[in-house]
Amino acid sequence: MEPPNLYPVKLYVYDLSKGLARRLSPIMLGKQLEGIWHTSIVVHKDEFFFGSGGISSCPPGGTLLGPPDSVVDVGSTEVTEEIFLEYLSSLGESLFRGEAYNLFEHNCNTFSNEVAQFLTGRKIPSYITDLPSEVLSTPFGQALRPLLDSIQIQPPGGGTVGRPNGQS
Amino acid sequence: MPHVISQTPKMSQSGHPSGLPADRNTSLSVTRVIVKTPGSQKDFMIADDTSVRKFKEKLSAHFQCQMDQLVLVFMGRLLKDHDTLSQRGIMDGHTIHLVIKSKHGSRSLAHSSWNLPTNEPCHRDRNTKGNSSEVHQPAGVDQASVESAHFVGSDAPKVHTQNLELGSPEHIAQVLENPSIQQLLSNTELIQQFISEHPDVQQLMQQNPEVFHLLDNSEILSQTLELAKNLAMIQEIMQIQQPAQNLEHPLNPQPYLGLETMPGGNNTLSQSCADFNDQMLNSMQDPFESNPFIALLAGQVLDQFKSSSPSPSPSQERQDQLPQLPTTRVIYTSSRGLSSITSANGTSNRVNHTSGANTATISTKGQNHICALHQPAVIPALPSIELTQQLQYEDKDATISLSSSEQRLEDDFQLSDEQNNSQITGGMMQLLMNNPYLAAQMMLFVNMPQLSEQWRQELPISLQQIQLSDLLIAL
Numbered sequence: 001m002e003p004p005n006l007y008p009v010k011l012y013v014y015d016l017s018k019g020l021a022r023r024l025s026p027i028m029l030g031k032q033l034e035g036i037w038h039t040s041i042v043v044h045k046d047e048f049f050f051g052s053g054g055i056s057s058c059p060p061g062g063t064l065l066g067p068p069d070s071v072v073d074v075g076s077t078e079v080t081e082e083i084f085l086e087y088l089s090s091l092g093e094s095l096f097r098g099e100a101y102n103l104f105e106h107n108c109n110t111f112s113n114e115v116a117q118f119l120t121g122r123k124i125p126s127y128i129t130d131l132p133s134e135v136l137s138t139p140f141g142q143a144l145r146p147l148l149d150s151i152q153i154q155p156p157g158g159g160t161v162g163r164p165n166g167q168s
Numbered sequence: 169m170p171h172v173i174s175q176t177p178k179m180s181q182s183g184h185p186s187g188l189p190a191d192r193n194t195s196l197s198v199t200r201v202i203v204k205t206p207g208s209q210k211d212f213m214i215a216d217d218t219s220v221r222k223f224k225e226k227l228s229a230h231f232q233c234q235m236d237q238l239v240l241v242f243m244g245r246l247l248k249d250h251d252t253l254s255q256r257g258i259m260d261g262h263t264i265h266l267v268i269k270s271k272h273g274s275r276s277l278a279h280s281s282w283n284l285p286t287n288e289p290c291h292r293d294r295n296t297k298g299n300s301s302e303v304h305q306p307a308g309v310d311q312a313s314v315e316s317a318h319f320v321g322s323d324a325p326k327v328h329t330q331n332l333e334l335g336s337p338e339h340i341a342q343v344l345e346n347p348s349i350q351q352l353l354s355n356t357e358l359i360q361q362f363i364s365e366h367p368d369v370q371q372l373m374q375q376n377p378e379v380f381h382l383l384d385n386s387e388i389l390s391q392t393l394e395l396a397k398n399l400a401m402i403q404e405i406m407q408i409q410q411p412a413q414n415l416e417h418p419l420n421p422q423p424y425l426g427l428e429t430m431p432g433g434n435n436t437l438s439q440s441c442a443d444f445n446d447q448m449l450n451s452m453q454d455p456f457e458s459n460p461f462i463a464l465l466a467g468q469v470l471d472q473f474k475s476s477s478p479s480p481s482p483s484q485e486r487q488d489q490l491p492q493l494p495t496t497r498v499i500y501t502s503s504r505g506l507s508s509i510t511s512a513n514g515t516s517n518r519v520n521h522t523s524g525a526n527t528a529t530i531s532t533k534g535q536n537h538i539c540a541l542h543q544p545a546v547i548p549a550l551p552s553i554e555l556t557q558q559l560q561y562e563d564k565d566a567t568i569s570l571s572s573s574e575q576r577l578e579d580d581f582q583l584s585d586e587q588n589n590s591q592i593t594g595g596m597m598q599l600l601m602n603n604p605y606l607a608a609q610m611m612l613f614v615n616m617p618q619l620s621e622q623w624r625q626e627l628p629i630s631l632q633q634i635q636l637s638d639l640l641i642a643l
Binding site: 005009016041075076077078079087090091093094095117118119120121 | 206244
């Protein structure tokens, strides 16, 4: 029996604040944050991420954010590109619609975590998924919560992933 | 996690209630597995030694689909029919992912399926929402270039008419995302041809001979085209929605941009600023809508920035400067290499605005900011946000009382060096800015005097600290 193909799965991590969070968080929040993390999953030579425009994809490092600040190796998967795109289409219609985006509860990192678990069974590092609660546990975060809640992040440079016309 | 393929006997560690002997190869324990589909999950109780095939039968009955539509994934491994669940190490409480394939053959990303068969339908296809699912990636550059050449050659007029019909920004944004279009745009000669052949542009050029002269400058064109490529990004970055007033003569910012990016173009820059001010005055009430590209470039985005003053009450001169500023900033923010200049000039322009002396200051600041090129381009949000603040500041009737608060913030900003200022606040403001309801939300912020007071006090201190470090880094 031939061995199955294994495709590497990577997590691209971007700091949206470009280092400012690390410098200013002690002043503003009272605690040290290393960055404001935006993540995406890279598999099958494409980068997939979730934003206010729904699930998007682009060539790796192809958003306006440029190359990632760090890359985490999530593992490898047997899931083929075909199956993966089906999966993403279903996700995009159900759980990860654009309007479902919420900066704290249901953001790009939620998506990356979900996809990473699907592809490899592993979760993404906790410092990324813990970020919202870290911010909300500060008085500053609480005070700005109404404002921050309505922020929608959508890194430009990607195209929407969805079912093509005609398919059920 | 261990990937178990071997036939190791599954002990009763799955925690089932019955106490079956542990030395049997296959236990008859029932395990509870979670089957997760996109959007839902369900628990299933199955026997440990169930084969994947049997499990699929069960699932197909439950999900009402055919067995060959089911794809089971566990720990990143596809489950084959002949395996058993225990073989794959699936134990109690584990999650198996399920994908139900659609009945038709699924499509793959457009790596390999890049096609530009006939330009019209393709154009339209790309502009309709359904096909936005395609990722625009050419299979090969050669193919794309051949096609784009074909595209250009026979269908140049079609492009124009189509774009006029489908002139809304989203369509154009999608069009611009298309790499073949981008390649097209890279060819400055072609673009020059396009632009000069377009009747509206010709009209414009008659009105403004300077524009014509600037259009000829290939350098400017290439810069502008780079911008146009990133147009979609401009729009996405700028999500502030404010009522529109298209006061601008949109083509003017293009040459402004071009001049500015030319190294050593400071003098011409100041000169052109003076010229543009005149042009602004002349063309203030003259909207320029016809060319959708231009409209897209300046008008739509500008619209988002213009304050909703019922009548342009503020002084003409000031408003001249302001319309100029938003477009420049807007355009700049899309181009990373230029964005540092953007912010620099944006902030310098802001200062100019308050001081009133436009051209002189720009030239001096311009020199300072050429060296800001190497600094990371974190600017995008900042210029636009400063811009909105300014515009709101202008509008006396603004329901946006945040103007005063923003003014305060601006005062703080002006405390330190402009460059560092923009760099620092850019990131902060970026967090806060992509928000259509920014004005209303910031009022909330304003109404928390303690917070803002604290911030005001801390900001200058931290800014100075950071300023020093940045200066060191710059050196």
